[in-house]
Amino acid sequence: MIIPSLRTDSPAAFRASADTLVSCHIAPHLTEWEANGGATRRLFNVAGRAGVFRVPVPVSDGGLGLGLAHSVAFIRAVSRHAAGGVAASLCVQTHVAMPLLLGAGSDRQKHTWLPPLLNGSAITAVAITEPTGGSDLVNSTATWAVRAEEGWILSGEKTFITNAPIADCLLVLARTDRGAGALGLTFFLVPTDLPGVEVRDLRTAGLRSSRTGHVRLTRCVLPQDAVLGRPGLAMVQLARVLPEERLAISAGVLECARCCVERTAARPAVARSQTARAELARWLVEVEAAEAFLDAAVHRFDQGGGDRLDADLIKTVSARLTQRIVNGCARLTGTDAFVGSPAGEGSLLPALRDVRVLSVFGGSCETVRDSAAAEILRGAATRRQTDSLSLAGGRPV
Ligand SMILES: Cc1cc2nc3c(=O)[nH]c(=O)nc-3n(C[C@H](O)[C@H](O)[C@H](O)COP(=O)(O)OP(=O)(O)OC[C@H]3O[C@@H](n4cnc5c(N)ncnc54)[C@H](O)[C@@H]3O)c2cc1C
Structure with a gap:
């Protein structure tokens, strides 16, 4: 099986190659994976051969050094199929396990685990x-x-x-x-x-x-x-990787909401209803605003200025927003929302199932919200606004 590599010559080429990879080699298996208890090793094999795990990893560690913005573009390509499990599986490896290993692992640990994780032959x-x-x-x-x-x-x-x-x-x-x-x-x-x-x-x-x-x-x-790093340092190591994980999860979650709005809007009965169209338009505006915040946060992250507050804010907002939107789309769709397969045009069923676990996946909504509130009270919001003034503008891919 020939797996095309992700293209790195331009953001547009990267996005197009990510879409092709997902459409040809991942999406056709979604129905089976949803039905049979999850993705097989094949997912990691395909992702590894295409270079997915290398995307945000520094070149000095064997990666492509493209940063989180490119990873987010890939997560969006996967999440466009409205089945969040695949993005979750890949995110755990790319945005939690590998950053922990890269940040705190010994040379021997990196030497043993990094190459097979990068090429998808090992899973964490x-x-x-x-x-x-x-x-x-x-x-x-x-x-x-x-x-x-x-x-x-x-x-x-x-x-x-x-x-x-x-x-x-x-x-x-x-x-x-x-x-x-x-x-x-x-x-x-x-x-x-x-x-x-x-x-x-x-x-x-x-x-x-x-x-x-x-x-x-x-x-x-x-x-x-x-031992990863030194004994007693796990909470410090975890705190360092949580922003990356939460930004990555939020990207997938918001793309799922967008996808459900688009699938609902394509239904003839919905398209004929002015009230339904107005609701969908409002939701799209909310998704667009949240994604703009996310893109800016990812950009700050890639410039070295990312912080916990950005990630906690967008994680809190994206989970609750997507739960509300996906449930609203199901209401507008009617009974058809509750049948079908991920690959089937218009199906909302996997997304309806996925949004239920967003309350806890990647940290419970309440604890993430409270962490954001505590950071704001400590003055982090003011610091972040000041920092962002000094960063160059521009949207990530
Ligand atoms: C599909 C799925 C995949 C997962 N993958 C992983 C994984 O790969 N690795 C992993 O380690 N875990 C994983 N988890 C677990 C997830 O991280 C936890 O569910 C989450 O951290 C919350 O922990 P808990 O469910 O034990 O809830 P608890 O800690 O028991 O809390 C229950 C609820 O009480 C409330 N609560 C708790 N503390 C507070 C507080 N301080 N303030 C206000 N309210 C509070 C919240 O509403 C919370 O949801 C996964 C969960 C799911 C559903």
Whole structure:
């Protein structure tokens, strides 16, 4: 199978090649993936061969060095098919796992994992959430790693982990010091073929074209250098990558809303109704405004001026806006919204399922909103406005 590489000669050529890649090699499998519990390794293989994972990675680390704006253009191409699971699966690898590895991994860890992650022959999952909760990590993380002669012994349970059932390597958040609060949490690189690692599939209410799993870790013996960076720094490492993850998720979420508005507008009965057309026009304006904010935030990120506030604001707004719009589109569409397949023209069913999990995917709406509010109270909004005055203008791809 010949997979065309993403074109990097111009933003327009990049977008066109992303559209072709998705239409020819990803979209035809969406129906099957939605129905059968998520994407297979084939998705990662195709994405890797086309260069998707290389897009935002610096050239010095084997990437294309194109920044987040190009990644966002790719996420939009995927999300135009209104099945968010594929974007979620790829985002976990590109915008959470790889930045964690690049930011904190040792030379040996990067040497082992980066090449296969970049070419799509290896898959990662980031295992943070536990059955006891995923918001208050400092207090709820019960997965525990103790030092042993050989290195570390790790035990615990993780749940709702994207990619886990097909992953080769898990980045597992564990407690390494009970008395150290936020500085008692550490990330470990855990190969899934290690004795003591068990993963089972979970069927989720949405994002069904991504694989989601429950992970049980029973006295897994890890070498000393399984620690990502230094023990106790996981929350710092996570805080560094959250803006990128949240901007990437928001891009997919907003494109899904746009796609549903367009699919609804194409219905003859809707096109004949002035009231329906007015509603769709209002939603499109809201999506356009949110995307303009997102594009500016991505641009700031690529210029090195991105911050947590930008990402938390757009994540909060895009999740709730898309939930409202997709539900509104289903109301205007009527019964046809509740049948069909992702590939079927006009189908809203995958999007209707996906928006249900937006309340928690990538962090619960309430905790992300509260984080934004706290940043605003600390004066971050004023700092951001001042910073953006000093950055060059221009929209990303
Ligand atoms: C499809 C899917 C894929 C996922 N993929 C991953 C993954 O790859 N890796 C991973 O680690 N996790 C993953 N998750 C889990 C997700 O990150 C968590 O659901 C999320 O962080 C919230 O945690 P929780 O569900 O345990 O909710 P809890 O922490 O139990 O909170 C429940 C609810 O209580 C409210 N709440 C909690 N704290 C506060 C607060 N301080 N202020 C106000 N309200 C609050 C919120 O409404 C929240 O939704 C995934 C979830 C889904 C559904």
